[in-house]
Amino acid sequence: MSQTPQATLQTDGPFQLTRRRVIGSGAAAATLLVHELALAFKPPALKLPGARPQPEGTPTQPHMPPGAPDWSAGPGKARFRIDGLAKVTGQKIYARDFRAADMPGWPRAERVAMILRATRPGLAFAGLDLARLAEAGAEPLLTITQTPLAGFPWPQRDLASLNLSLPFSTEGADGVRQLLVPVGAAPQFRGQAVAILVFADANACRRARRALQFEPGVVKTGAPPPPPPQAKAYSPVNYLTRYEAAGVAPFSQVQLGCESDPFAPDSKAQPYNSTARALRERIDATLATPDPAVLQLGGSYSTQVLDPMFMEPEAGLAWLDGAGSGTLHLVLGTQATNGDAGDSLAMFGSGCPIQAKTVVLNSCYPGGGFGGRDVSTFPPLLAVTAALADGPVRIAQDRYEQFQSGLKQLASHIGQRIAVDRRSGRFLAFGSQQVLPSGGQNNYSQFVAMLAAYCGLSGYDIRQAYVDAIAQPSTGVVAGSMRGFGGPQASFAVETLVDEVAVALQRDPIALREINALREGDRTITGAPLTQAMTLREICRRAREQPLWREREAVKARKAREGVRYGVGFALANQAYGTGKDGVMAEVSLDATGRLTVRSNCVDMGNGSATTLAISTAGWLGRNAHDIVMGDVGSFNALDVSTYKGGDWSKPDWTAGFAMSSSACLTAFHQVHVTEQASRVLFETGLLPAAAAIWGVPLAQLQGRTRWEAGRLVAPGLAPLPLHVLAAKVHQAGLTGAAMVHGLYEGAWVSATYDLPAGPPLLLPIDGLSLRAGGQAAWKPLLRQDVIPPNPAAGLYGRSLYAPSGVLVAVEIGPGSFEPRVVAVELMVDAGKVLQPDLLMGQAQGGVAMGIGYALLENLPLEAGGAGDGRWNLDRYHVALSADVPLGRLNITTLPSEEPTAKGIAEAVLCPIAPAIGNAIAHATGKRFRSLPITAADIGRALA
Numbered sequence: 001m002s003q004t005p006q007a008t009l010q011t012d013g014p015f016q017l018t019r020r021r022v023i024g025s026g027a028a029a030a031t032l033l034v035h036e037l038a039l040a041f042k043p044p045a046l047k048l049p050g051a052r053p054q055p056e057g058t059p060t061q062p063h064m065p066p067g068a069p070d071w072s073a074g075p076g077k078a079r080f081r082i083d084g085l086a087k088v089t090g091q092k093i094y095a096r097d098f099r100a101a102d103m104p105g106w107p108r109a110e111r112v113a114m115i116l117r118a119t120r121p122g123l124a125f126a127g128l129d130l131a132r133l134a135e136a137g138a139e140p141l142l143t144i145t146q147t148p149l150a151g152f153p154w155p156q157r158d159l160a161s162l163n164l165s166l167p168f169s170t171e172g173a174d175g176v177r178q179l180l181v182p183v184g185a186a187p188q189f190r191g192q193a194v195a196i197l198v199f200a201d202a203n204a205c206r207r208a209r210r211a212l213q214f215e216p217g218v219v220k221t222g223a224p225p226p227p228p229p230q231a232k233a234y235s236p237v238n239y240l241t242r243y244e245a246a247g248v249a250p251f252s253q254v255q256l257g258c259e260s261d262p263f264a265p266d267s268k269a270q271p272y273n274s275t276a277r278a279l280r281e282r283i284d285a286t287l288a289t290p291d292p293a294v295l296q297l298g299g300s301y302s303t304q305v306l307d308p309m310f311m312e313p314e315a316g317l318a319w320l321d322g323a324g325s326g327t328l329h330l331v332l333g334t335q336a337t338n339g340d341a342g343d344s345l346a347m348f349g350s351g352c353p354i355q356a357k358t359v360v361l362n363s364c365y366p367g368g369g370f371g372g373r374d375v376s377t378f379p380p381l382l383a384v385t386a387a388l389a390d391g392p393v394r395i396a397q398d399r400y401e402q403f404q405s406g407l408k409q410l411a412s413h414i415g416q417r418i419a420v421d422r423r424s425g426r427f428l429a430f431g432s433q434q435v436l437p438s439g440g441q442n443n444y445s446q447f448v449a450m451l452a453a454y455c456g457l458s459g460y461d462i463r464q465a466y467v468d469a470i471a472q473p474s475t476g477v478v479a480g481s482m483r484g485f486g487g488p489q490a491s492f493a494v495e496t497l498v499d500e501v502a503v504a505l506q507r508d509p510i511a512l513r514e515i516n517a518l519r520e521g522d523r524t525i526t527g528a529p530l531t532q533a534m535t536l537r538e539i540c541r542r543a544r545e546q547p548l549w550r551e552r553e554a555v556k557a558r559k560a561r562e563g564v565r566y567g568v569g570f571a572l573a574n575q576a577y578g579t580g581k582d583g584v585m586a587e588v589s590l591d592a593t594g595r596l597t598v599r600s601n602c603v604d605m606g607n608g609s610a611t612t613l614a615i616s617t618a619g620w621l622g623r624n625a626h627d628i629v630m631g632d633v634g635s636f637n638a639l640d641v642s643t644y645k646g647g648d649w650s651k652p653d654w655t656a657g658f659a660m661s662s663s664a665c666l667t668a669f670h671q672v673h674v675t676e677q678a679s680r681v682l683f684e685t686g687l688l689p690a691a692a693a694i695w696g697v698p699l700a701q702l703q704g705r706t707r708w709e710a711g712r713l714v715a716p717g718l719a720p721l722p723l724h725v726l727a728a729k730v731h732q733a734g735l736t737g738a739a740m741v742h743g744l745y746e747g748a749w750v751s752a753t754y755d756l757p758a759g760p761p762l763l764l765p766i767d768g769l770s771l772r773a774g775g776q777a778a779w780k781p782l783l784r785q786d787v788i789p790p791n792p793a794a795g796l797y798g799r800s801l802y803a804p805s806g807v808l809v810a811v812e813i814g815p816g817s818f819e820p821r822v823v824a825v826e827l828m829v830d831a832g833k834v835l836q837p838d839l840l841m842g843q844a845q846g847g848v849a850m851g852i853g854y855a856l857l858e859n860l861p862l863e864a865g866g867a868g869d870g871r872w873n874l875d876r877y878h879v880a881l882s883a884d885v886p887l888g889r890l891n892i893t894t895l896p897s898e899e900p901t902a903k904g905i906a907e908a909v910l911c912p913i914a915p916a917i918g919n920a921i922a923h924a925t926g927k928r929f930r931s932l933p934i935t936a937a938d939i940g941r942a943l944a
Helices: 019-023 084-088 131-136 202-212 273-288 337-347 378-388 399-405 445-454 487-505 509-516 536-545 552-561 609-615 635-639 667-695 723-733 792-796 837-857 906-910 913-925 936-943
Strands: 111-117 124-128 142-145 156-158 193-199 219-222 234-245 248-251 294-303 315-321 327-333 358-364 393-396 412-421 427-437 464-472 565-576 582-590 596-599 627-629 707-709 712-714 736-745 751-754 762-764 768-773 780-782 785-788 802-813 820-829 890-894
Touching: 111 202, 111 399, 124 193, 131 202, 142 378, 193 202, 193 378, 234 273, 234 445, 248 273, 273 294, 273 412, 273 427, 273 464, 294 487, 315 378, 327 337, 327 378, 337 358, 337 378, 378 393, 412 487, 427 445, 427 487, 445 464, 445 487, 487 509, 487 565, 487 906, 487 913, 509 536, 509 565, 536 565, 536 802, 536 820, 552 565, 552 802, 552 913, 565 906, 565 913, 582 635, 582 667, 609 627, 609 667, 635 736, 635 768, 667 723, 667 736, 667 762, 667 768, 712 723, 723 736, 802 906, 802 913, 820 837, 820 906, 820 913, 837 890, 837 906, 837 913, 913 936
Parallel strands: 111 393, 142 156, 327 358, 427 464, 596 627, 820 890
Antiparallel strands: 111 193, 124 219, 142 193, 234 248, 234 464, 294 412, 315 327, 315 393, 412 427, 565 802, 582 596, 582 736, 707 712, 736 768, 751 762, 751 785, 768 780, 802 820
8 A cells, every 4th residue: 555644544444543533532440542545556566577467456646645635835835734623533544553454355364473582692592492382372373483393282383495586685794694693603793683473463472472572591592603704894894094285186986986895905886995994093193193283182982772663563464465476565554655665576596496476565654764664673584474374364563573674773883083283273184983783683773883983073174084984793683874864973973072172272163163164166075076065154154153163162151150150162063965876766647527636656754755756746746745655665666767787877767876765865856856846747748738729829939938827827918728628728739647756866867859749859867757648547758869968077976965964052950960951952954945834843853852761761771681682662762852852942053055956954953963962961060972972870970
């Protein structure tokens, strides 16, 4: 099912109660929560190499209930979120809300499964002790393990005999891919699954969970196996070196055209390794050789493990229809729609006796993402359970299980040094080594470290610098692309160090940053040129003028007389958005009545993507979309564009990156772009020719001479045409009624020329296009011509899109308790063109709340005693609540911008919060804290 962020949801089940009605019914003895379920219709299957077509009769369009009434506030604006009414009335539903009986064409009965996990990675897995299940009357119908259990009394299946092709996210530090731990082997990490128990129904599973959860000895352990070889860092390891000085050729990976590894000999692929090594020796000399004119400062900084704290723990429903079709149906809340569908199909490849020929992913609201559902370990476990069960199966983790198994943010240990000219305050040289412990299986970990490296200089122009960053395997719970993708870790370290420099030089911390901030035309640590207007200095100027900053010493003195320690801190960030090579897609369609629908493979994780894309049609089509279909991985097969081995830009059906996981920072720039381009093509080849036919004028006479006014297309001297009149003509004449596009951004949008069915050829910033005539079901791909590929150097940029931000934070520390409390926040962000102010403000407020939790509250041991032991919940893990966020003194300023596009600000507003809080505490106490979180106990010890 595609996501349905609408308020009016149909029901087709035994229950007709909403959450709100149940809560208000006032049951005396017990409360029964029943979720109102939407009709679930199957979207088109994802077509992958080796997959067979879906059986005849499979529906080709997902069901799309109408949008919430009155959400739209006119073209390009929204009164409230398109899913807002559903959310506040309890009708917004998630994968957790579905049962097999709600899925048309599925068997009504379902099995329910639970996952048992290891808690002691140093000891071998020796089997299961499930005696408590017989006592509870909850014997499993099936037990799934990696290798058979000897003497096990109940039916079992093992995965080893299936020859599964496991996805990369199951690969441990030793290179071995494990979904479940084999008997006799040690778990790769705490919380790794050892077995899946399948029960007849939910009641049996509930009894089993009560009998087994928290009980020692259920997962039996044996003697430690021989220790594995020492774990190597996940590849690639990131070594960045930049050097510019008089008389020396500029050195960076972009300027050289290749990467360098200063710890390896020169090679054909990396001929400048020795040069990088020599230049680093020069940088080290500047950092360490005594010079009275130079301040040399450094230290070690660390950040903790974080849990994403989804609103909904992961849950899903799956069914392998083995009666001939071989269709694997998945109901999931996921960020990685294409990835999860593709991985699920690929698992059952050649050599596997289970034949899954097609995957249908029913994508639901994920109930929060933040990177924690980006190639999660949950979907493959669900898929193999469905493949071995005798019907549909459901797995719904509780909060304890989610803590034990859900993806975490990588911790960090960062050592860094800086050299600063004492007289001018200019940063002369910088060196940093970042180690990010990443759990026992790989999950984009090396790419998280890569972005941490790119963020290693924050927003500063330091022309003699190096940054190394590695993702280091550990036995902790798997970590990945969660909450900032490496940016917050690097930002805390750099911005703390810069404040230490200001104190040592007795300079204003903001003025020092302003001197060194990057400007347009400067280069990043990779050597990538900054071609956009950089507003970091403007942010610093505005921050210095804020009363919160100007009056900080006077307020500090006044508070001290009351026994309260008070401080104000500042931090800057130049966080990138996008990944550097971003493939995105969108479809915009028009029915005969003028109803507009946007379709996307991305999902809305609560960041407002659905609303943003719905208003993105207004510029070309005169009004907001009525409906938005998200999480669709199958429809975009109609583009006939893919990433395949041996392809290049000379081949019109090839692209460098087809799809990517959804991210909170990708909507405003990337996803909006393709939605606008699809809208443009629909206008140029559908609505404009229809208008020409109705007005009886040549098409060329209208091109560039029309505009929309109050939902009607107008042109000089011609009667205005409402959208529904144009739509009727489009369908009557068989003009374009839907346009689907693919875009690839790598330093710039890849562009190409397309021969359109109406009008002259157009050069468009897209690399794939398919059209569908009004009233028709078939799509017609249009081959691109004269493609303009990315700049060859862009592959080494690392990142090229930035959303500068800065924040002032005031803290108070009460007498006796030493408890730090954030009392005021002034956030400034360069968001480019603001599409919908309410959504931007909501996202920024969320970033502030997450940053406060990061700095002061959230703490999760990486290994022993951490979430992997299965005993963590919100009684131990403290997230920011409303009382922790100064809602009355939280101000967010977006800088004026003449840029034509919006920027992704989700991570940009998060990155400076924690270091600004740390700097504020240092101002209040005179003590510097280099590790997160900063707790009352830490402050008390420092002040003792």
